[in-house]
Amino acid sequence: MKSPSGARRPKAGRRGGLGQGGRRGCGPRIGRIANPGGCSGAVGSAIKRTERVDSVLPGNRVASGSQTIRSETSGKLEEAMSEKIGFVGVGRMGANMARxxxxxxxxxxxxxxxxxxxxxxLAPEIGATACSTLAQVSELADIIFTVVTDDKAQLAVFESPEDNLLKGKPAGKIFINCATVSPKVHVEVEKLVEQVGASSLEGCMASSIPQAREGKLYLMVGGKEAVFQKVKPILEALSVALTYVGGAGKAAQVKALVNMVMNINTLALAEGLGLGHALGLDLNMLRNVFSQTGAASRVLQTDGEDMQNREHSCFFSAEHAAKDSGIALALAREIGLHLALADATKCQYDRLVKLGCGQLDKSAISELTFLDRRAREVPL
Structure with a gap:
């Protein structure tokens, strides 16, 4: 969707680490992906939102005690700014976070x-070293963000026998893992790094590329709270909202639910617009009605016009939508819960991937809901 200035409006959930996409069988106007780089009941009581509002009295007088807090905060920020920071995975999200x-x-x-x-x-742009190995990153940085694609890639950067972040002298390092992966992977990573005297956090993101560049991410953090407090100034610099959720795996649970609901909303919108089109309704009118009624959603704002216009340049890929819905469904299966809508949504995204459209944006799910596109086809 274009903004009045002509710049593309950010889509929900845009992320890095994706591969190059193609256009096979998905319609003439579908956009191509740009070059890439990549809860349980206990959660509610553990969530802590980071507030950033100074305590000020009328007349711009600082409230009692605020000066001490501000001094402590300033000291923590100065300390954080002296830390050496590394990035593993400098695709669209990771590179913009580094910038x-x-x-x-x-x-x-x-x-x-x-x-x-x-x-x-990226390296010369930000004055960093382009490392040839993961071990070199650990040698040159104290706090290391990883922004990778999936469970396998996340574990590999910590335990691949050929090269990994724990080779050398990892003691004292802090690893902040931002990929949307299974909660159990974050738990396993924490065990791996603690065995060598290092620490880890999950820094799950619910934002897009422009927010990464501007320091306006929505971050959900899991892991030990003491570790979170050490790196909090850095995370605050990257975010507009920062939520500490709880221990390892808990932020990943929340993120899985965020993406599950987002994906369900995306398919629901695609079906609504597809049916409206089949009924001969004006889709501009229909989207406007949706926006002012119970059909309104964030996905309507970011993807509605693109579904209508078949503009599927990738901000958050269909392939990743399928993966992330699968993470949520796996959590549900572990506790014996059947989620009909999440299951149906994953089936449709899996179908889209099989059709060769997995590297297009999640809005491409509308290719399966419009009669003049592929809705008449029998699912594979």
């Missing part, structure tokens, strides 16, 4: 990507 911290005068010293050219392109 954001560099712009805010944090010390980004090391970048790495499986696509070595991505690291080489």
């Amino acid at each position: 954001c911290l560099h712009d805010k005068k944090f010390n980004v010293t090391a970048v790495y990507d499986v696509r070595a050219e991505s690291a080489r392109e």
